[in-house]
Amino acid sequence: MLNADAKLVANPFDEKLEKKSTRDGFGAGTVEAGEKNPNIVVLCADLSESTRAEWFQKKFPERFIEVGVAEQNMAALGSGFSAAGKIPYIASYACFSPGRNYEQIRTTIALNERHVIICGMHAGVSVGPDGATHQMLEDMGLMRALPHMTVLNPCDAEEARKAVVAAASLSGPVYIRFGRSNVPVFTTAETPFEVGKALVLWKSEKPKVALLATGSMSFNALSAARSLESDGIGTVVLHVPTVKPLDVDAVIATAKLAGKIVTIEEHQVAGGFGSAVAECLAKKYPVPIEFIGLQDEFGQSGDPDELIEHYGLHPSHIAEVARRMSSI
């Protein structure tokens, strides 16, 4: 059943639940952070509307910095703004930042320990019709491998807003991942959010398998848990918005509780969230794990819903995998 402590919306399974993209949370979060702190600046690489950077631009035009189609420059500029006492958010599509400017992020931000908040939009296959070139699926792996980097992957627009605001108070480099398509807003202002903490969304009386999910996949995992429950299969759903540093205690506790794990992410299974969970459990509490995500392939054009289904990220496929895991 739903974890009351998560303080989700009254009925997360209501089909009329409001849907927004997590990038809307970026827009709202930067405006909120900008109101609190005059040192916040937002940089954007010719994508101010689609990244929602224009929300900040409209409110604080003097603190919005347009860099044109130049993501390498944007990353190194971010480092410089941080050096001068600003708190820069740099926004573009994840396939360009951190996709194109990885070295600048590595040297001028991560190794250089600069508090730059790298905001990667349009992550995952749910970008839809733009196709594989614009569907970033390797960003969490790239960012997670960098020392000093915090990696956040919020589940809905509300949590994205909180993550964006929280990032301003961190130190050092931060990566935040956002999606393009509208997804249910199932958390509330009261839902706990703390960088480094995972959140139990669902817990059956006798969980046979745990669903560990990140980003918008946490909602799909929750939907899967509900259908599994009606089939008599108990689960626990752990939503993990901080991919790095991983909430090791919560991951181990969940593994102990259920004994089997399914990880779910809209990302390559190599190097991403599932890998982080596996690294943790292989060392501390080995249990059988199944990985849901992109299985070493790129995306393609299509409607977001079609693509989510095709690449096995739909709740029905999550439930199928969990059912199989629960019976081994």
Added chain:
Amino acid sequence: MALTDKEILKLESHAEEIRETIIKMLVEAKSGHTAGPLDMSDIFAALYFHVLKHDPKNPEWEERDRLILSNGHIVPVRYAAMALSGYFPVEETLTLRKFGSRLQGHPERMRLPGLETTSGPLGSGLSQAAAIAYAFRMDKKPNRIYCAMSDGEHDAGNIWEAVLWAGKNKLHNLTGIMDRNNIQIDGMTEDIMPLEPVADKYRAFNWHVIEVDGHNIRQFIEACEEAKAIVEKPTIIIAHTIAGKGVPDIEYDYHWHGKPPTKEEAKKFLKEIRSMKGKVPHEYA
């Protein structure tokens, strides 16, 4: 006010000390870059002993000018200038590239106060310098920002992204310094990837361009002064240098881009440096 000949001579002797320190460091390190640090010695003497507003005893001083070193591989010249101007003991320069040293093979800001940035991978220093210039202008801070770059790193797209952006934003508090020594690792710059007419390129990107003899300290200082008077554009000082300047065996030879002298070579080189002017006793004499 123009510098007196005596003041210029003093700066030239600092340049000589920097060159000697570089040779000693590189011999001890047994690896590293020789040509670039040597040819930038006059400019770094001018920067650390005259141009820059800075306090070696307080590297984080808010009022300091910022010197961003984009071509991090020439950092021995910066380490030498920092040590000789009082940031840390000169003996520490002999730890260059050694395990546990604050003097990493390529500069790391978090290890040694006063470095401003971490660099080495080419092409990203000007972006950082430009952002600092932009932010300081937002905050109405008067500090000046200098960015030393190699000519070879102008092959990199990131540099031109930054040149474009700084030009757009009319960053008059930003002065770029290009070490135009015409060499890069694989050969002469005009063979590897022609940059000329590089001054025209910068002008086309809305920069003010000053060309100087990179070994004429007076000219370089005057160029820095001229840059302060340009209020609507960033300035690039194209410093024409002789790769490896100060050591005839190294001069003009791109093979010296990325290798250190041996102990035997160093003896000769140090004599050559000292023969330029003055005599400074040391162990290789």
